Amino acid sequence: MGIVLGPNQYGKAENRVVRIYRDTPRHEIRDVNVSTSLRGDFSAAHLTGDQSRVLPTDTQKNTCYAYAKEKGIDAIESYALSLGRHFVDDVGPVEGARIEVDEYVWDRIEVDGEGHPHSFVRRGGETRTTVVTVDGKGDNQRTWVVSGFKDLVVLKSTGSEFHGFLTDPYTTLQETRDRIMATSLVARWRYADNIDVDWNATYAGIRAVLLARFAEVHSLALQQTLWEMGKAVLERFPQVAEIRFSAPNKHHFLYDLSPFKLDNPGEVFHADDRPYGLIQATVVRDGANDPGLAWYTVPAFA
Numbered sequence: 001m002g003i004v005l006g007p008n009q010y011g012k013a014e015n016r017v018v019r020i021y022r023d024t025p026r027h028e029i030r031d032v033n034v035s036t037s038l039r040g041d042f043s044a045a046h047l048t049g050d051q052s053r054v055l056p057t058d059t060q061k062n063t064c065y066a067y068a069k070e071k072g073i074d075a076i077e078s079y080a081l082s083l084g085r086h087f088v089d090d091v092g093p094v095e096g097a098r099i100e101v102d103e104y105v106w107d108r109i110e111v112d113g114e115g116h117p118h119s120f121v122r123r124g125g126e127t128r129t130t131v132v133t134v135d136g137k138g139d140n141q142r143t144w145v146v147s148g149f150k151d152l153v154v155l156k157s158t159g160s161e162f163h164g165f166l167t168d169p170y171t172t173l174q175e176t177r178d179r180i181m182a183t184s185l186v187a188r189w190r191y192a193d194n195i196d197v198d199w200n201a202t203y204a205g206i207r208a209v210l211l212a213r214f215a216e217v218h219s220l221a222l223q224q225t226l227w228e229m230g231k232a233v234l235e236r237f238p239q240v241a242e243i244r245f246s247a248p249n250k251h252h253f254l255y256d257l258s259p260f261k262l263d264n265p266g267e268v269f270h271a272d273d274r275p276y277g278l279i280q281a282t283v284v285r286d287g288a289n290d291p292g293l294a295w296y297t298v299p300a301f302a
Contacts, residue, residue, distance in 0.1 A: 230283025
């Protein structure tokens, strides 16, 4: 029985890049976390320690910062595509690249009702993400873009039920026709092959649709809500081939105030962070193009 080297890749993880635009007295800021990973025939590095085909991870880091200056950071998808194509097209041994970018948003601090030109406060809430994969050289090159967000915490205080579920001797959960439903949502969508997309406008539009459907759907289960959210995105955005969700159910349990002779008609809850139900779902356009390597090593959707 022989022993062989399996799939491998390497790169520089979590490069914290902050780009300040100072073209006018009113500055702009882009704040991103960039991870690069390269694939190719790097077997010699593993088997004999020969580094002659290895582009150092430190060089990958430097490229992330240099491209922030040379190419700028507008939409994180465009920035990631530039990096991925550079590594594959310009570095001989590299046959594939995966670029993951998280973006942290800063809002202007308001002074006397006006945004300050060069002072900012970091926004809470979700983190915008993209994962760009570039594979192959020349005419055989393929590119995939998976965008989305993570850590978007949403809650509805009514309009959610959960009943009629399967039971067995270990079931203690009570049915409910009125509950709090909350989740810290991860949503990632894969664009179709045609990636001529207005990235920023599409992101804002998809986010708005997802939030609207979460609010509007009278939910009989978190699974149903995710389906309705995903379906709405595919109906309105033909450039999206599929959307995937990972949704931990952030439970809220009615707190027993009877020892204090107080009624609690659905007003005071204990927010419990673990354990939690984890619901994951994919909504796919019928006839969608082959996902190829789009989801390869994408966090939560490997």
